[in-house]
Amino acid sequence: MGRTVVIFAAGSRGDVQPCLALGRALTRQGDAVRLLASTRYHQPITAAGLRFHSLPVDPTDIIESPEGQELLAGRRNPVAFVRGINRIVQPLFSRLLAATQAGAEGADLVLAPTFSFLGLHLSQYLRVPHAIIHFQPSQPTGVFPHPFTPSARFLGSFGNRLSFEAIDLGSWLVCRQFINTWRREGLGLPALSPLGPFRRVRQAPVLCAFSPAVVPRPADWGPNVHMTGFWHHEQPLWKPPRRLLDFLDDGPPPVYVGFGSMKTSDPDATDRVVRAALRRAGLRGVLAGDPATSDDDMLVVGDTPHSWLFPRMAAVVHHGGAGTTASALRSGVPSLVCPFFGDQPYWADRVHRLGVGPKPLPSRQLTVSALAGRLRAVTGEGGHTEAARRLGRALTAEDGVGHACHVLNQLVG
Secondary structure, X not given: OOOXXXXXXXXXXXXXXXXXXXXXXXXXXXXXXXXXXXXXXXXXXXXXXXXXXXXXXXXXXXXXXXXXXXXXXXXXXXXXXXXXXXXXXXXXXXXXXXHHHHHHOOOOEEXXXXXXHHHHHHHHHHXXXXXXEEOOOOXXXXXXXXXXXXXXXXXXXXXXXXXXXXXXXXXXXXXXXXXXXXXXXXXXXXXXXXOOOHHHHHHOOEXXXXXXXXXXXXXXOOOOEEEOOOOOOOOOXXXXXXXXXXXXXXXXXXXXXXXXOOOOOOHHHHHHHHHHHHHHOOOOXXXXXXXXXXXXXXXXXOOOOHHHXXXXXXXXXXXXXXXXXXXXXXXXXXXXXXXOOOOHHHHHXXXXXXXXXXXXXXXXXXXXXXXXXXXXXXXXXXXXXXHHHHHHHHXXXXXXXXXXXXXHHHHOO
16 A cells, blocks of 8 residues: 554553554555654564654653652542643653654654644644544543543533543643644644634544453444454564573462552552562462562563463453553453553453452552452452453454554545
């Protein structure tokens, strides 16, 4: 086909890897794919045969900064959290927008999340189609609230739908001044009013990169919303270290515990809680972190492909990021989710309601006794294990990237 497809992937690993999966599938059918991402992901993007364009914002650096940690400490208020993120990012906004514009030049199709409606601006500037990517259900519906505002559920159908509009409008109003300056001075486009983008965005094609087996499709979503299934990135050939293989062979399947880029206020104390809870529950552990801190019953590993590791575990304990949740569900083993913020409580609730894990344990409530109790539940109740196996088989049978490619091929012939 010879199209140039640009994908805006300015997120964490859980956001970048699905874009890698889609990009590889588009490349196999003859498209040229360029991912806009932080420099941290240059190697895996180019190793996958995709073009890379660097962005000056790295979400992991933001989260790990003192400002980011302070923000996480008060993360219960979603509006304040969005404002805080924008406050941290604002000094980088002009550089981010300039880099985004440069990276999108020559595109025949633009794919981007809802953030600041970047896809819409680039589509108008380049005069090419665009589609919106959702890694969590962010299309307005009356069935459930926006994943960032689960507490809105008590308001009913109207309140649920209003929560989506409030999140989108709030984030747009926070960054509208910067975006409109960019539109006028960088893109040569007129500024948009406070409600200017919404009608166009609500009519745009939407690719939901998650499975209807996990999120049943709301009846009030229009035909422009496509639930494709998860976009699973097949890791290149990976050889596990002998130390890991020996540990797995040396006893019953362990439990994996890792929280991705999330950090508690005292990571060392959290590590002690995790180890003590695993031992109280009579379980071995594979922990994410510094391998030098391993014990006889606790193997600590660095960067290890989830697609290889998770199926070999008795259970997976994680933070509930969209990408990690998808990998855990696909692996066919039960999960315990310890959410921190954002959409993580939403995915934690879905895991529990699907029967593939016990009641979530929020990260701020991590204690030895609470975690040990949940660990016994996730590994000891046969119902979680069997439900996880069934769901894992269903997700493995899906072809999310194939479905997404089909939608995009119809959008741009």
